Amino acid sequence: MHSWIPIPANSDFSLRNLPYGVFSTDSLSQRIGTAIGPYVLDLKVMAQEGVFSSIAFDSTTLKSSTLNAYASLDKNVHKAIRQLLVQLLAKDTSLGSALRDNTERKRRVLIPLHDVKMHLPMSIGDxxxxxxxxxxxxxxxxxxxxxxxxxxxxxxxxxxxxxxxxxxxxxxxxxxxxxxxxxxxxxxxxxxxxxxxxxxxxxxxxxxxxxxxxxxxxxxxxxxxxxxxxxxxxxxxxxxxxxxxxxxxxxxxxxxxxxxxxxxxxxxxxxxxxxxxxxxxxxxxxxxxxxxxxxxxxxxxxxxxxxxxxxxxxxxxxxxxxxxxxxxxxxxxxxxxxxxxxxxxxxxxxxxxxxxxxxxxxxxxxxxxxxxxxxxxxxxxxxxxxxxxxxxxxxxxxxxxxxxxxxxxxxxxxxxxxxxxxxxxxx
The missing domain is CATH 3.90.850.10 (Fumarylacetoacetase-like, C-terminal domain)
Structure with a gap:
C-alpha cells in the first residue's frame, strides 16, 4: 500500500484513500481526478489513453465534468478501477513502473494540488x-x-x-x-x-x-x-x-x-x-x-x-x-x-x-x-x-x-x- 509518489506522513491522500473530485487549471477544463499525495491524477486523460480498457464499463463517464454518471455505475466497476489505480500508483508493480519511469506521461497526468481549482464534485439535485x-x-x-x-x-x-x-x-x-x-x-x-x-x-x-x-x-x-x-x-x-x-x-x-x-x-x-x-x-x-x-x-x-x-x-x-x-x-x-x-x-x-x-x-x-x-x-x-x-x-x-x-x-x-x-x- 505504499506509492512510488512521495507522500508526506500527514497527507490526507495516501494510497489507501484515492478519493474522487472535480478540478480544473488555467489550461485544463473541468474534469474528474483522484488525489494522491501532493498531486491530482487526471482520470480524463487516463481514460482517453485507454488505461481502463481492461475493465468493462462506459469510459466516457470519466470524461465528464461531474461525477454523476460515473457514480451511478455498478459498485464492481468502482472496485475494479480502484484496484487498477492502486497497481498504477503502488511501489514495485509493473504497471506502477510504466507510469513512474515515463517523465512525459507523468507530466500529463499528475498535476500538483496547489495548481488546481476544485469544483462541486457532483451535480446535486436534492x-x-x-x-x-x-x-x-x-x-x-x-x-x-x-x-x-x-x-x-x-x-x-x-x-x-x-x-x-x-x-x-x-x-x-x-x-x-x-x-x-x-x-x-x-x-x-x-x-x-x-x-x-x-x-x-x-x-x-x-x-x-x-x-x-x-x-x-x-x-x-x-x-x-x-x-x-x-x-x-x-x-x-x-x-x-x-x-x-x-x-x-x-x-x-x-x-x-x-x-x-x-x-x-x-x-x-x-x-x-x-x-x-x-x-x-x-x-x-x-x-x-x-x-x-x-x-x-x-x-x-x-x-x-x-x-x-x-x-x-x-x-x-x-x-x-x-x-x-x-x-x-x-x-x-x-x-x-x-x-x-x-x-x-x-x-x-x-x-x-x-x-x-x-x-x-x-x-x-x-x-x-x-x-x-x-x-x-x-x-x-x-x-x-x-x-x-x-x-x-x-x-x-x-x-x-x-x-x-x-x-x-x-x-x-x-x-x-x-x-x-x-x-x-x-x-
Missing amino acids: YTDFCVVPYHLKNVCLDLTPVRMDLPLAYHGRASSVVVSGTPFRRPKGQVISNNIPTLSATQKLDFEVELAAFIGHGNEMGCLIDVNDAENSIFGIVLLNDWSARDIQFSESTPLGPFNGKNFCTSISPWIVTLDALAPFRTNPLSYSWWLQDNLLSYLDEKEPNSVYNIDIDVSLTGRSSQDSLTDPVLFNCSTRYISFSFAQMLAHHSVGGCPMRSGDLIATGTISGPTRRELGCLLEATKNGTEPYEAQEISPSDGCKLVRTFLEDGDLVEFRARADDGSGLGKVGFGICGGKVLPSI
Whole structure:
C-alpha cells in the first residue's frame, strides 16, 4: 500500500484513500481526478489513453465534468478501477513502473494540488439534512420538546446553495423576533454545524424503497459538510414547521469524495446510550451490519479577522463521528420508505456531530448555550496573550473542518481535504 509518489506522513491522500473530485487549471477544463499525495491524477486523460480498457464499463463517464454518471455505475466497476489505480500508483508493480519511469506521461497526468481549482464534485439535485446524533438532540431539543428516538429525523435542505470548500458567503438576512415583534435583520447568531454527508451513486424507482441491508450499494462516497445556520432566523420560523431561511443560504462541502472502500478499516459499532433507546426500531431500519458507522476525528478551526483573534492553535473543537447513532444505510432506507426516488448526486447529511464534553460539540449553539456563555479556544498564544472568544460567528471569520482517519497501521491516513468557508458582511 505504499506509492512510488512521495507522500508526506500527514497527507490526507495516501494510497489507501484515492478519493474522487472535480478540478480544473488555467489550461485544463473541468474534469474528474483522484488525489494522491501532493498531486491530482487526471482520470480524463487516463481514460482517453485507454488505461481502463481492461475493465468493462462506459469510459466516457470519466470524461465528464461531474461525477454523476460515473457514480451511478455498478459498485464492481468502482472496485475494479480502484484496484487498477492502486497497481498504477503502488511501489514495485509493473504497471506502477510504466507510469513512474515515463517523465512525459507523468507530466500529463499528475498535476500538483496547489495548481488546481476544485469544483462541486457532483451535480446535486436534492439535499436532505438528518439529525442522528443523540448528544446534539439532548443538548438542543430534549429540554424543549419530546424527540423521536426510533427513526432518523430529517428536513429537506436547499441544493442550490451547496458550495465547494473555499467559497465565501454573505451573512444572511431574515425575520427575527425582537421584543416580541418580527423584524427583518441580518442574523446576529450565525453558526456552523460539523457534519458528515453521503453522495448517492444510484437511486431507486419511484414507489420502491431501498432495503437497509442493500443501501450501501447506492452510496458513492462521503464528504465533510458544514450546514451554516442562522439561529435567530431558524428559531423564529421553526414553529410549527421546520427550518427554512435560517438554513438555506449556504452549505459547504469538502471537495473530495472518499469511497466506502477507503473508509472500511474505520468502521465501528454505534455507541449505546441509556437515555437513547432504539429497541423498538421497525423492521425496515433493522440493519444486519453491526459496524455501521465510522470512527473519524474532525477538527474545527476558526481564524478571525482581528489580530486579537491570533492563536498558535486555532482549533475550537475536536468532534468524532463515532457518536452518530443511525447509519447512512438507515438514513437512506428511511428516506425511501415511502417510495421517494433517490438520484445520482443527491446528498444526505448526518446533522450536527456532537459528543459528551464541551470540546467535542459541533456548533456554537451548543457550546455557548445559545450565546449566553461565550466559548474560548483552549490554546492561547504564548507570545502575546491573544485569545479567541465567540458566542456566534463574526464577519471575516474563516471556519475550516479537517478530518483524517488513521488506524495506526502505517499505511497512511484517509482524509477529505478542507471543508471551509469565510463569512462576508451582509448587504
